[in-house]
Amino acid sequence: MKYFWLLYKNLWRNRRRTLLTLSSIAASLFLITSLLTLLEEMRNPVQTPESALRLITRHKVSLFNSLPIAYREKIAKVDGVEGVMGSMWFGGVYKDPSNFFGQFAADTDKFFLINADMKVPEDQKEAYLKDRTGCLVGNTLVDRFGWKIGDRIHLQGALFQFDPELTVRAIYEGGGDLGGSLFFHWEYFNEGLNNAGFTGTYTVRARSVEEIPQIAERIDAGFQNAPVPTKTETEKAFLLGFISMLGNVQLLITSICSVVIFAIILVAANTMAMSIRERSREIGILKAVGFQNNLVLRLLLAESVLLSLSGALIGSLAARGLYSALNLPVLTSGFLQRLYVSPRILAIGVAIGLGVGLVSAGTPAWRASRRPAVEVLRRVG
Amino acid sequence: MKIPLKYNVGSLWVRRVGTLMTALGIGLTVAIFIVMMALVQGLDSTFVETGRPNHLIVIRNGSLNETNSYFNRDLLQTVRLLPGIRPSSSGEPRAAGEILVVINHPRVTGEASNVIVRGTSPLGLELRPDLRLIEGRWFRRGLREVNVSRSLSRRFQNMGLGDTLHMSRSEWKVVGIFDAGGTAYDSEVLTDAEDVAQDWDRPIYTSLLLEAADAAAAQEITRRIADDRRIHLQAISQREYFRGQMVSSVGIKALGGFIALVMGVGSCFAAMNMMYAAVMSRTKEVGTLRALGFSRWSILTSFMVEAALLAVAGGSLGCLMALPIHGLSTGTANFITFSEILFNFRITPRILGEGMVFAVAVGLVGGLLPASRAARLRVIDALRD
Numbered sequence: 001m002k003y004f005w006l007l008y009k010n011l012w013r014n015r016r017r018t019l020l021t022l023s024s025i026a027a028s029l030f031l032i033t034s035l036l037t038l039l040e041e042m043r044n045p046v047q048t049p050e051s052a053l054r055l056i057t058r059h060k061v062s063l064f065n066s067l068p069i070a071y072r073e074k075i076a077k078v079d080g081v082e083g084v085m086g087s088m089w090f091g092g093v094y095k096d097p098s099n100f101f102g103q104f105a106a107d108t109d110k111f112f113l114i115n116a117d118m119k120v121p122e123d124q125k126e127a128y129l130k131d132r133t134g135c136l137v138g139n140t141l142v143d144r145f146g147w148k149i150g151d152r153i154h155l156q157g158a159l160f161q162f163d164p165e166l167t168v169r170a171i172y173e174g175g176g177d178l179g180g181s182l183f184f185h186w187e188y189f190n191e192g193l194n195n196a197g198f199t200g201t202y203t204v205r206a207r208s209v210e211e212i213p214q215i216a217e218r219i220d221a222g223f224q225n226a227p228v229p230t231k232t233e234t235e236k237a238f239l240l241g242f243i244s245m246l247g248n249v250q251l252l253i254t255s256i257c258s259v260v261i262f263a264i265i266l267v268a269a270n271t272m273a274m275s276i277r278e279r280s281r282e283i284g285i286l287k288a289v290g291f292q293n294n295l296v297l298r299l300l301l302a303e304s305v306l307l308s309l310s311g312a313l314i315g316s317l318a319a320r321g322l323y324s325a326l327n328l329p330v331l332t333s334g335f336l337q338r339l340y341v342s343p344r345i346l347a348i349g350v351a352i353g354l355g356v357g358l359v360s361a362g363t364p365a366w367r368a369s370r371r372p373a374v375e376v377l378r379r380v381g
Numbered sequence: 382m383k384i385p386l387k388y389n390v391g392s393l394w395v396r397r398v399g400t401l402m403t404a405l406g407i408g409l410t411v412a413i414f415i416v417m418m419a420l421v422q423g424l425d426s427t428f429v430e431t432g433r434p435n436h437l438i439v440i441r442n443g444s445l446n447e448t449n450s451y452f453n454r455d456l457l458q459t460v461r462l463l464p465g466i467r468p469s470s471s472g473e474p475r476a477a478g479e480i481l482v483v484i485n486h487p488r489v490t491g492e493a494s495n496v497i498v499r500g501t502s503p504l505g506l507e508l509r510p511d512l513r514l515i516e517g518r519w520f521r522r523g524l525r526e527v528n529v530s531r532s533l534s535r536r537f538q539n540m541g542l543g544d545t546l547h548m549s550r551s552e553w554k555v556v557g558i559f560d561a562g563g564t565a566y567d568s569e570v571l572t573d574a575e576d577v578a579q580d581w582d583r584p585i586y587t588s589l590l591l592e593a594a595d596a597a598a599a600q601e602i603t604r605r606i607a608d609d610r611r612i613h614l615q616a617i618s619q620r621e622y623f624r625g626q627m628v629s630s631v632g633i634k635a636l637g638g639f640i641a642l643v644m645g646v647g648s649c650f651a652a653m654n655m656m657y658a659a660v661m662s663r664t665k666e667v668g669t670l671r672a673l674g675f676s677r678w679s680i681l682t683s684f685m686v687e688a689a690l691l692a693v694a695g696g697s698l699g700c701l702m703a704l705p706i707h708g709l710s711t712g713t714a715n716f717i718t719f720s721e722i723l724f725n726f727r728i729t730p731r732i733l734g735e736g737m738v739f740a741v742a743v744g745l746v747g748g749l750l751p752a753s754r755a756a757r758l759r760v761i762d763a764l765r766d
Contacts, residue, residue, distance in 0.1 A: 020654040027647035031640060061549055062485035062495055097445065159449040244492035247713040256413055256640060263409040266402045267651040274658055
């Protein structure tokens with residue numbers, strides 16, 4: 001630590017070069033942090049103690065096939081099931097097809113038991129349950145479309161020939177989708193379709209997390225030989241199914257990150273090589289006054305690490321600050337609900353900074369530290 | 382007076398390690414830019430190249446695409462009899478009723494995705510001239526047989542020739558592999574409409590595909606279908622229909638733009654660093670050039686040219702590094718049909734050009750400040766340095 005001042009002075013001697021290198025590393029780490037966070041958000045859907053208890057039962061063939069409403073009672077009787085809620089993806093159009101968000105026609109009786117992680121004022125809950133054509137909307141949708149309690153919402157059916165006329169009765173925050181969807185009464189939907197009597201999926205609340213695998217098995221076993229077989233999985237697995245549809249995003253993002261890391265090593269190595277070359281005489285003097293080779297090496301490496309670590313921290317923290325300040329759902333039309341730069345990702349950023357610092361200064365620092373002082377000092381320059 | 386280019390090339394060569402590192406840095410940025418653009422291009426051109434203008438897709442009014450449309454089968458008769466449909470060799474109107482279903486099926490890598498299964502007929506196959514059978518034979522009615530595209534058969538489990546595929550209630554045999562010429566139909570399993578209707582218990586059509594005699598007839602048919610309130614259908618040109626699915630690439634486009642922007646900024650700083658170092662180490666040379674009579678403007682252009690050269694070297698490296706991904710097959714989610722769409726990375730000359738422009742822009746922005754600093758040097762100070 002006693003050499004910190006020396007490192008600082010050395011870095012600051014060519015202020016412009018240091019700042020440019022710092023900015024370049026910061027920009028790269030900003031990018032890496034953003035990409036890793038995006039990947040993490042995709043791979044790890046929001047987890048709450050409530051969502052860990054939820055299972056989703058769908059038609060075995062695909063989500064495009066619906067389930068009979070009679071299944072609700074059968075699933076409710078399965079051992080370990082605390083509550084069942086049918087819900088149907090409505091997929092309608094609000095004003096324009098580009099206003100995309102989740103719309104579900106959901107059973108109401110067990111709704112707030114199953115979605116206990118949604119924050120809704122009690123009076124609004126009641127108002128929603130009482131109004132057959134009422135709807136419950138997420139707070140990020142409220143931000144996007146400027147809705148308020150009592151507003152009328154007209155949805156145009158795309159999958160179904162039914163255009164619901166809804167009234168906003170309640171607004172929720174949180175939940176598994178961080179306030180990004182709209183829910184309305186399944187009964188109203190069913191009437192609109194002349195009592196067609198089907199739903200899309202069943203959301204099941206398990207008694208305990210431990211029992212989840214057995215419950216899933218029991219539910220599917222009950223319908224194994226029925227005309228409509230089912231597939232039950234945890235809510236997390238269900239959501240990850242959508243991500244896997246996007247293809248190999250993980251490979252794409254990790255390859256981009258490695259290329260970026262390689263690029264910053266080049267930038268930092270260039271800087272350190274220039275800076276060490278300019279100073280070879282000075283390094284000779286340090287050694288002449290008694291600095292050991294290893295100390296010189298350590299000082300040079302430390303200087304490089306200090307530079308890239310600072311750049312990495314600036315970049316990663318900038319990403320963290322920026323994404324927590326921006327209203328992402330509004331800016332990206334609901335495409336991104338949030339980007340939370342976790343401590344784990346910050347740690348990765350720091351590790352990259354450390355590694356880049358060591359690798360980039362490695363060769364020139366080693367050479368400079370091994371060069372006999374006499375040789376350097378003899379040179380006229 | 383212009384400073385010769387040779388001078389710049391020589392200067393870059395003198396500091397070749399630094400030059401190479403900076404150029405490589407710019408090259409990597411350009412390579413990533415090209416890869417992302419090739420991804421977008423491949424996906425978009427799949428949709429652009431699917432469909433012919435005089436072919437019409439008829440779906441239920443209000444539904445946005447084939448996967449969420451459905452209507453009574455009788456309507457095929459109503460539509461078939463409209464005037465202006467091109468007759469087939471046997472004199473029948475060329476209009477085929479089709480039923481689309483989606484299965485959730487595991488890829489070779491294990492994770493599952495949605496795949497479109499299209500129930501069609503020999504007439505439906507005939508209406509898609511891009512389809513080419515490359516192995517086996519076409520499906521026959523009543524036998525639960527399917528044809529799979531080559532790309533699908535490579536990407537999904539149990540989709541090779543002779544394999545058996547479990548769908549809905551039956552086992553379906555893969556009797557042939559086809560190639561749809563890089564169109565969106567390369568992402569589909571084709572089989573008989575009747576068999577699908579039975580197995581899925583859906584006695585409906587999801588869409589009709591018909592061929593109008595000419596553009597005017599296509600317009601007339603579209604208008605008639607829209608005006609007939611009883612049938613509640615809409616006709617869309619097959620070409621427009623698939624172009625509408627290009628929104629699937631917006632996510633990749635946005636991500637690619639963001640990555641290119643941030644990496645471009647980072648590379649600008651690196652190029653600036655390099656050019657400042659070049660200017661600083663050549664202060665005396667600049668002074669000499671000025672003393673010889675070269676103007677400030679010549680000095681500025683000379684350094685800008687040098688930065689551009691550095692960037693061109695980087696850009697070319699980037700293009701070379703990106704080229705091997707051309708033609709690589711991949712797939713992602715089609716946002717409209719909510720199922721897998723397969724396509725190839727496609728690097729076009731235009732993308733390479735854009736990559737070079739991007740590189741040169743990075744070089745010029747990075748070179749501007751150092752070059753203007755060099756131009757502003759006073760002869761006397763520079764020579765004394």
